[in-house]
Amino acid sequence: MPSWSESAASKIVTASAKERIYISVAAFVASVLVGSVLVYLSGLVVDCAGGRFLGSCYNPFLVYYYLFVDPFVGGFNVALVMKETVLLIFTGLSVAVAFRAGLFNIGSQGQLVLGGLASALAVIFAAPFAPTGPVGTLVLVPLALVVGAVFGGLYAAIPGALKAYAEANEVITTIMLNFVATNLAFFLISTYYQDPESGSVQTVAIPEAARLTPVLPFFEGAQFSVVALVLGLALVGGTYYVLANTAFGYDLRTSGVQATAADYAGVDAKRLVVSSMTLSGALAGLGGAVYVLMVMSRYRTGIPALGFDGITVSILAGNNPLGVLPAALLFGVMKAGSLSIDFSLGVPKQLVGVLRGLVILFVAMPEFFRMLARYTSFGPDADRPVATDGGEDDA
Amino acid sequence: MRNRTAYVAGGAIGALVVLAGLVFTFLVPVPWVVALAAQFDTSLFSAALRLSVPIAFAALGGIFAEKSGVINIGLEGLLIASAFTSIAVAWGLAGSVGPTTAAWAGFIAAILASTLLAGLFAVVTIRYEADQIIAGLAVWLVALGLAPFASQIVWNSVNSPAVPTLNNWVVPGLVEVPVLGPAVFDSNPTVYLMLLAVPASWFVLNRTAFGRWVRASGENPKALDTAGVNVSRIRYASVLLSGVFSGVGGAGLALGQVGQFIGSGQTMVSGRGWIGITAYLMGNYNPIGAFLSSFLFAGLNALQFRVQQISELNISPSLVQMVPFVAVIVVLALVGKTRLPDAAGDHYESGDD
Numbered sequence: 001m002p003s004w005s006e007s008a009a010s011k012i013v014t015a016s017a018k019e020r021i022y023i024s025v026a027a028f029v030a031s032v033l034v035g036s037v038l039v040y041l042s043g044l045v046v047d048c049a050g051g052r053f054l055g056s057c058y059n060p061f062l063v064y065y066y067l068f069v070d071p072f073v074g075g076f077n078v079a080l081v082m083k084e085t086v087l088l089i090f091t092g093l094s095v096a097v098a099f100r101a102g103l104f105n106i107g108s109q110g111q112l113v114l115g116g117l118a119s120a121l122a123v124i125f126a127a128p129f130a131p132t133g134p135v136g137t138l139v140l141v142p143l144a145l146v147v148g149a150v151f152g153g154l155y156a157a158i159p160g161a162l163k164a165y166a167e168a169n170e171v172i173t174t175i176m177l178n179f180v181a182t183n184l185a186f187f188l189i190s191t192y193y194q195d196p197e198s199g200s201v202q203t204v205a206i207p208e209a210a211r212l213t214p215v216l217p218f219f220e221g222a223q224f225s226v227v228a229l230v231l232g233l234a235l236v237g238g239t240y241y242v243l244a245n246t247a248f249g250y251d252l253r254t255s256g257v258q259a260t261a262a263d264y265a266g267v268d269a270k271r272l273v274v275s276s277m278t279l280s281g282a283l284a285g286l287g288g289a290v291y292v293l294m295v296m297s298r299y300r301t302g303i304p305a306l307g308f309d310g311i312t313v314s315i316l317a318g319n320n321p322l323g324v325l326p327a328a329l330l331f332g333v334m335k336a337g338s339l340s341i342d343f344s345l346g347v348p349k350q351l352v353g354v355l356r357g358l359v360i361l362f363v364a365m366p367e368f369f370r371m372l373a374r375y376t377s378f379g380p381d382a383d384r385p386v387a388t389d390g391g392e393d394d395a
Numbered sequence: 396m397r398n399r400t401a402y403v404a405g406g407a408i409g410a411l412v413v414l415a416g417l418v419f420t421f422l423v424p425v426p427w428v429v430a431l432a433a434q435f436d437t438s439l440f441s442a443a444l445r446l447s448v449p450i451a452f453a454a455l456g457g458i459f460a461e462k463s464g465v466i467n468i469g470l471e472g473l474l475i476a477s478a479f480t481s482i483a484v485a486w487g488l489a490g491s492v493g494p495t496t497a498a499w500a501g502f503i504a505a506i507l508a509s510t511l512l513a514g515l516f517a518v519v520t521i522r523y524e525a526d527q528i529i530a531g532l533a534v535w536l537v538a539l540g541l542a543p544f545a546s547q548i549v550w551n552s553v554n555s556p557a558v559p560t561l562n563n564w565v566v567p568g569l570v571e572v573p574v575l576g577p578a579v580f581d582s583n584p585t586v587y588l589m590l591l592a593v594p595a596s597w598f599v600l601n602r603t604a605f606g607r608w609v610r611a612s613g614e615n616p617k618a619l620d621t622a623g624v625n626v627s628r629i630r631y632a633s634v635l636l637s638g639v640f641s642g643v644g645g646a647g648l649a650l651g652q653v654g655q656f657i658g659s660g661q662t663m664v665s666g667r668g669w670i671g672i673t674a675y676l677m678g679n680y681n682p683i684g685a686f687l688s689s690f691l692f693a694g695l696n697a698l699q700f701r702v703q704q705i706s707e708l709n710i711s712p713s714l715v716q717m718v719p720f721v722a723v724i725v726v727l728a729l730v731g732k733t734r735l736p737d738a739a740g741d742h743y744e745s746g747d748d
């Protein structure tokens with residue numbers, strides 16, 4: 001089994017990896033630049049009492065200080081960053097795995113929602129039979145994770161099967177299934193599992209033993225668990241290993257690059273589509289389970305758009321599992337920072353949503369940066385654009 | 396091939412209706428069926444027409460773009476951008492000009508905003524050869540981030556206050572026609588626009604030189620180039636047209652139906668652009684088929700609003716709201732792969748560029 005480093009094409013792969021990193025960084029910088037113009041212009045519109053920066057209420061430099069530096073000041077802020085990062089690792093990996101197989105899973109959000117709901121319910125039902133204390137934790141947490149992965153995986157298998165056997169475009173079906181998942185979760189909770197003590201649509205709390213808590217005193221007070229981080233890191237490594245060193249991973253990547261070639265090589269394309277989507281959904285479902293165990297301690301409707309952020313993370317990472325880590329960290333910082341720009345400067349935290357879109361827009365147009373590079377005679381040489389072909393068209 | 400797909404689509408709709416019929420016959424008690432049947436009246440028809448507006452316009456726009464070879468999955472984003480702009484402008488002008496003028500100014504501004512965003516998408520995909528799916532996704536995500544951000548700036552909340560809306564136009568005389576009259580001829584201006592735009596789009600695509608160029612640009616750009624027509628220019632025009640149509644759709648939703656901007660969650664557009672894509676796939680790129688599919692989804696949606704109000708039917712609203720989305724999936728699964736224009740998704744570089 002050829003591994004990435006040993007393959008004959010390794011030089012090309014490394015060269016293109018370098019260019020991918022270059023394009024991701026350039027895209028990110030471009031987004032930040034456009035974002036600052038936007039922030040500056042917004043500041044001209046709003047009313048403010050305090051000091052102005054060139055006539056604007058918002059100083060872009062200050063905004064980026066709070067967005068990128070402030071999150072690292074103090075243990076609580078760092079924990080906030082880590083919390084967001086961990087959550088983004090799961091959906092980022094989820095999107096990346098599908099992408100590598102040439103599939104566009106925009107349904108990570110829905111898979112995360114149903115995975116999270118299933119794992120919350122599993123823990124709530126199992127709790128009376130489980131022991132309390134650390135032993136209970138050892139039973140309940142793995143149970144929650146497995147159930148989350150299974151339900152996320154099953155939910156992703158639906159668009160996978162529809163793609164494989166009915167040729168239904170997975171971009172559209174996964175988006176539709178997001179809407180279905182949100183409504184289904186709302187229906188199930190409000191009809192069957194509603195916490196009678198609460199006005200909002202949510203389940204009862206999961207038992208103490210099943211919660212993922214900070215562990216290290218440094219992170220006290222934040223909804224961040226070192227255990228979840230370790231799990232996320234293990235999954236990054238595991239996913240990388242599976243893609244790079246197993247027969248399944250090889251088939252998956254080959255299908256993503258050249259479906260017909262994979263077919264000739266004897267890969268059962270239909271089964272592979274279903275299994276890649278299932279794996280992708282399982283990762284998103286795990287994210288849902290971690291969200292429930294670490295952040296909410298129950299399932300409540302109105303889950304943040306972690307699935308959509310996962311798309312950005314994966315695209316920024318060049319759909320490489322190892323790249324997911326820095327990309328998730330970057331967005332984790334920005335998510336934490338979005339709270340502090342809102343709190344400290346009054347700049348709407350939705351700014352990060354804008355940057356998310358801009359990043360994807362810029363990553364989509366490597367040709368733009370190549371022209372820029374040619375024009376300024378700076379940066380490495382060209383290859384083809386990032387595409388929906390598994391992101392490995394040059395391997 | 397084309398006919399086959401049309402039959403499959405027709406069969407899919409038929410199967411869906413039969414399926415719904417079976418569910419209602421076997422699972423639903425008789426009083427429910429009676430209550431449900433009572434819902435099919437002129438005002439349901441008129442509501443379905445109104446709810447079709449954003450879906451059908453997005454679908455028409457999508458057809459032009461994709462026929463020319465550019466898959467525009469950013470329609471949802473275009474709807475969001477125009478819905479927000481229409482409300483912001485109508486709100487901003489409401490104090491200084493009359494409410495009707497303010498609403499129409501919002502309408503025009505919405506079309507400009509959506510066309511501008513579509514223009515950006517066109518430059519990114521045609522000039523800078525971006526992957527169309529990823530760039531389309533970016534258009535959606537940019538709008539999904541930008542509209543609530545701008546709402547916060549303008550109104551200090553992701554939702555806007557109520558603004559003046561586009562009032563219904565009553566066509567004197569025709570409104571007296573039994574059944575059809577009150578359903579069609581007492582409608583929002585955007586509904587009339589839709590009823591004009593659908594046949595007009597069909598005519599332009601199938602009976603004019605421009606329509607021929609658009610189709611050639613998506614099927615065989617090389618041939619079109621050889622014939623001396625600039626492929627890029629046709630594609631730019633088509634993508635811009637998808638922006639114009641989506642602008643009307645988004646403004647129709649915001650100013651013709653809701654009267655405010657709602658920016659929470661997936662915004663007030665809430666998947667209508669995506670349903671528009673399914674509508675034209677189901678209608679096999681035919682504007683009339685796309686409109687009928689849009690009308691079907693809008694009808695389901697109108698029905699679910701009413702079903703929630705029938706006391707005999709104790710169904711959770713969220714369950715009923717799922718129906719249009721499930722229907723889309725079922726239809727997509729039954730229709731299967733519609734035949735894309737040959738060159739859709741591909742870049743085209745003319746030799747003398």
